[in-house]
Amino acid sequence: MSKKPEEDENNMKASTGLRCFLDQSYGIGRLTLRLLAHKKSHDVEIMYRKASERPKPIIEGRINWRTVQQWIHECTQHPKCTKSELSPIPQGFRLLDVNNRKLISDFQPGSKLGGNIKFVALSYVWGKPDISSNDALLSSNKHELTTNGLGKMNLPKAIEDAITVCQQLDQRFLWVDRLCIQQDDDGLEKRTQINAMGDIYSSTEFTIIHASGTSMEDPISGVSTTREVFQSKMVVCGLELMSGYPDLKVIMLQSKWNERGWTYQEAVLSRRKLIFTPFELWFECNDEYGPYKREEQCTRRRDGMFISPYEKSQLGQYRLNSFAEDMTRFEDFVRHVESYMARSLTYQSDILDAFVGILTTLYEGNRGIYGLPEVDLDRALLWHCENNPIKKMNTISVPSRSWASVNGASTTPMPWWRDRGFLGTLIQWSCKDQNGELKTVRSENGLHPQRSDRNAQGHLLVAWWEGCIEPEVPEDVKQELQKPSAACKSTDQAQLPFITRVWGHLQEAESCAICETQIAQRWPCLEDVWKDIQKARNSGLWETQYLTINPQKQDQLLIEKLNPEVLLTRAQIACFKLSMIESTTERKRRGGDDSKIYLVDSWRQRIGIIWPAYVDARREVVDAEPEALQVDSLQCMGVSLARNDPISSKRSKQPVVNVLAIRHEEGSPFARRIGVGYVYLADWIKVDRTFKTIGLE
Numbered sequence: 001m002s003k004k005p006e007e008d009e010n011n012m013k014a015s016t017g018l019r020c021f022l023d024q025s026y027g028i029g030r031l032t033l034r035l036l037a038h039k040k041s042h043d044v045e046i047m048y049r050k051a052s053e054r055p056k057p058i059i060e061g062r063i064n065w066r067t068v069q070q071w072i073h074e075c076t077q078h079p080k081c082t083k084s085e086l087s088p089i090p091q092g093f094r095l096l097d098v099n100n101r102k103l104i105s106d107f108q109p110g111s112k113l114g115g116n117i118k119f120v121a122l123s124y125v126w127g128k129p130d131i132s133s134n135d136a137l138l139s140s141n142k143h144e145l146t147t148n149g150l151g152k153m154n155l156p157k158a159i160e161d162a163i164t165v166c167q168q169l170d171q172r173f174l175w176v177d178r179l180c181i182q183q184d185d186d187g188l189e190k191r192t193q194i195n196a197m198g199d200i201y202s203s204t205e206f207t208i209i210h211a212s213g214t215s216m217e218d219p220i221s222g223v224s225t226t227r228e229v230f231q232s233k234m235v236v237c238g239l240e241l242m243s244g245y246p247d248l249k250v251i252m253l254q255s256k257w258n259e260r261g262w263t264y265q266e267a268v269l270s271r272r273k274l275i276f277t278p279f280e281l282w283f284e285c286n287d288e289y290g291p292y293k294r295e296e297q298c299t300r301r302r303d304g305m306f307i308s309p310y311e312k313s314q315l316g317q318y319r320l321n322s323f324a325e326d327m328t329r330f331e332d333f334v335r336h337v338e339s340y341m342a343r344s345l346t347y348q349s350d351i352l353d354a355f356v357g358i359l360t361t362l363y364e365g366n367r368g369i370y371g372l373p374e375v376d377l378d379r380a381l382l383w384h385c386e387n388n389p390i391k392k393m394n395t396i397s398v399p400s401r402s403w404a405s406v407n408g409a410s411t412t413p414m415p416w417w418r419d420r421g422f423l424g425t426l427i428q429w430s431c432k433d434q435n436g437e438l439k440t441v442r443s444e445n446g447l448h449p450q451r452s453d454r455n456a457q458g459h460l461l462v463a464w465w466e467g468c469i470e471p472e473v474p475e476d477v478k479q480e481l482q483k484p485s486a487a488c489k490s491t492d493q494a495q496l497p498f499i500t501r502v503w504g505h506l507q508e509a510e511s512c513a514i515c516e517t518q519i520a521q522r523w524p525c526l527e528d529v530w531k532d533i534q535k536a537r538n539s540g541l542w543e544t545q546y547l548t549i550n551p552q553k554q555d556q557l558l559i560e561k562l563n564p565e566v567l568l569t570r571a572q573i574a575c576f577k578l579s580m581i582e583s584t585t586e587r588k589r590r591g592g593d594d595s596k597i598y599l600v601d602s603w604r605q606r607i608g609i610i611w612p613a614y615v616d617a618r619r620e621v622v623d624a625e626p627e628a629l630q631v632d633s634l635q636c637m638g639v640s641l642a643r644n645d646p647i648s649s650k651r652s653k654q655p656v657v658n659v660l661a662i663r664h665e666e667g668s669p670f671a672r673r674i675g676v677g678y679v680y681l682a683d684w685i686k687v688d689r690t691f692k693t694i695g696l697e
Contacts, residue, residue: 012037020046031241035250045244051235059245059280059295061226065168071283071293072169072206072272078287081271086112087199092189094137094146094180095119095173098163102149103137103179114203119173121204122162123266125256126178126346127215135159136183145179156216161223162208165274171205178216197357198269207270211257212278220276227278248284248292251277261345265357268336330376333362334411337371337383341409349396351404369431369441370402370565377443378425378640382658383410384611384676393613399565399697400673401660406613421643423456424526426469426657430568438559441567455516457523458502459641459655459681464533465499466685468638468657470570471536480522488514507682509653555693558669566670567696571637572689576679578634579604599634599679601686608679610634610661635662636677637694638684655681662696670695 017036031046075081089112094105111117135155137145144151155163159176166174181193193200201207212221219225233242245251252258255277267273275282283293336358345351352371359368363375372380381401385408393406403410429441464473465481473481481499488501496504498518505512523529562568576599599608636659644656661675671694 033243042246042250044246044250047242047244048239051238051240059227059229059231061222061229063168063222063281064295067295068274068281068283069169074290075272075283075285075287078285078290080286080288083114083202083271086115087196087203089113089117090196090199091192092182093193093196093200095175096163096179097172098166098174099172100149101163102147103145104173105146113199117173117203118171118205119175119203120162120166120169120171121201121207121266121270122159122174122176122210123207123257123263123270124158124162124176124210124216125214125260125263127217133183136178137181138184139182142182157219157224158210158213158216161220162210164223165208165220175200175204194353195356195360197265198361201266201269201357202271202361204270204272206272206274207266209257209263209267209273209275211252211255212276214256221278222276222281227280230279245279245294248275248277248282248294251279259343261340261343261350261354264336264340264343265355269357269361329362330373330379333359333373333376333380336362337403338409338411341403348407351396352398352402355404369567370399371404372402374441375444377429377441379422381639381660382676384613385410397565399567400613401567401696422658423459423641423643423655425640426463426638427569427571427640431566432562432564434564438562438568455506455511455519456526456641457519457529458516459506459643460526460529461499461519461523462503462506462655463641463657463681464529465503467689468572468681468684469533470691471533474532474536477532485515485518488512506655558693558695561669562695565697569694569696570691571639571694573635573637573692573694574679574684574687574689576600576608576634576636576687577602577604579606597634597675597677599636599677601683607683608656608659608677610636610659610675610677612661612675613673636660636679637662637671638679638689641681642678644678644680657681657684660696662694668697670697672697 015037019034019036021032021034023032031048033044033046035042035044089107092105093107093113094103095117096102097104107117113119135153145153156178159178162174162176166172181190208220210218210220212218221227231243231245233240235241257263271286273282273284275284280295282295285291337355340355340358345354355371356368359371359373360366363373367374369377383403385406398405425443429443430438431441433439460469461481463469482497484495485498485501498515501512502515502519505515523532559568579598579600597610597612598606599610601607638657638659640658642656642658644653656678657680658678659676660673661677662671663674664671673696
């Protein structure tokens with residue numbers, strides 16, 4: 001079950017281990033067989049009991065529908081499995097009436113999905129891209145399917161079995177994309193349906209996941225075909241032992257459904273899922289204490305028993321942020337991008353469409369900008385390819401700032417603790433709306449850092465004081481920051497200017513309650529610092545950026561050429577020398593990864609790091625003429641502030657400027673993102689920096 005089709009069996013056996021042990025955690029005894037393969041472990045439970053007891057039933061070849069009905073009934077009592085807000089009907093919405101085998105599209109005015117419109121959805125693999133369209137909804141047969149029904153249409157086996165599932169579980173209506181979305185429509189109706197995927201799948205009574213086939217022509221296991229049963233039992237030393245089936249994640253390693261991009265959001269968005277595998281049926285919901293049910297009879301977990309934090313993280317593969325209470329919405333977004341990008345799409349042009357449902361649901365309808373959430377834009381821009389080697393640039397037309405522009409797994413450019421160390425933006429972004437007007441991108445995380453970042457205001461004030469933000473610090477604020485300050489706990493020097501003390505604390509990575517209190521009295525939150533910055537720009541907090549007020553001639557030309565794919569900002573630009581030299585120890589520590597590029601100062605001391613976005617970008621940076629590496633060659637724009645590694649050396653603990661490495665294409669007024677990284681704030685202040693108006697595509 002763990003073997004991949006292309007994998008050599010002998011090599012797999014050589015790297016596989018097996019261990020049997022008794023697990024008595026949380027008061028429940030379980031005999032566990034642990035398979036160690038691919039540097040991961042997979043557990044199979046072995047039931048044990050006295051041989052005289054009545055043996056547990058073995059899974060049958062067909063589904064026990066009465067058991068499934070009980071699972072669904074119990075789930076309706078779970079608070080987290082109840083949809084709090086009902087969704088309106090999207091334009092062109094249709095359902096298949098499984099009793100009459102006819103499409104319906106006429107609904108009562110004011111009807112809501114999941115309210116008075118109850119239905120089931122099917123998530124499945126289409127198969128080959130050139131599959132026939134004779135069994136799909138088209139403009140030519142739309143009237144026939146709505147008026148007279150499916151008639152003699154030869155439905156794929158997967159859809160026929162989904163109809164059977166609905167009938168067995170007393171569900172009259174089924175939503176399946178092949179019949180409910182007109183396949184030859186490239187207009188507004190189809191676009192509306194795609195954008196409404198979040199509402200559709202989150203409103204279903206449950207979603208049928210066909211994880212046992214490789215195409216729509218494969219039947220759903222246990223519905224119309226009998227499953228192969230291979231459970232075995234024997235008596236050893238007076239105990240009856242019976243093998244269990246493996247965990248869902250092990251089974252999914254071989255599932256074609258688990259590799260496809262479109263099916264990911266269908267599973268994540270559904271509140272309840274019936275997952276049909278070749279061996280057994282699994283039921284998954286959003287309940288915190290009893291998320292899984294399964295046919296396999298060996299499982300000993302009781303409903304309501306304690307679930308450890310590790311188990312929560314393992315169970316949450318197909319759901320939004322339900323279990324991880326300490327996970328921020330942005331961290332959940334990153335988790336889903338990483339999982340989604342590990343899958344594949346038949347048509348790469350679907351890369352954003354197949355994720356839009358997760359984005360709009362997770363951010364409660366807030367706008368997304370080419371796969372990046374607007375409210376978390378400042379952090380979302382900091383993605384990079386996690387896997388090595390660096391992936392290739394996508395061939396479809398997606399802006400370079402989006403993770404969808406690269407074929408490969410993406411993540412934030414720093415480990416999780418650095419994401420939580422994000423402090424705030426140094427710039428503000430603008431873009432043109434549908435009417436061609438320049439609007440400010442309302443990124444909330446640039447103003448509201450983590451609650452634990454009590455000194456975020458101090459970081460931003462120092463950056464402003466040192467000229468990292470336009471415009472200059474006004475006189476009234478400057479006088480306040482230059483006031484002599486009484487000695488604080490972290491220094492014995494008296495009467496230093498207040499801003500000097502704050503900068504000293506940041507450089508030493510020290511916390512000073514006295515200075516933090518003084519800052520909080522004047523600027524209670526980061527937003528208050530930005531109010532002073534905006535006041536200096538003669539603009540309100542949410543008004544269009546000041547670059548639109550009396551712009552310079554070259555900026556005006558740039559604004560006129562803007563299109564919806566381009567973000568506009570005023571940012572500080574600096575150029576850096578590069579270094580690829582590293583020790584053998586460093587290379588071994590990071591597994592030989594050669595994707596990292598170091599930024600160095602005039603004395604060849606490392607002051608920052610850049611991760612190229614993709615292979616070609618690395619060639620642009622590294623494979624230049626040898627003498628190019630000896631001069632200031634790489635352009636970087638400073639975009640935000642962050643705290644660095646809190647557990648490393650004092651140097652690493654210093655604040656950093658998050659930067660985007662950019663390059664201008666010949667003949668284009670806009671910049672392209674070719675990498676992401678950081679520079680220590682102390683070194684960023686020392687280099688030559690220039691404010692420029694940048695259009696980032």
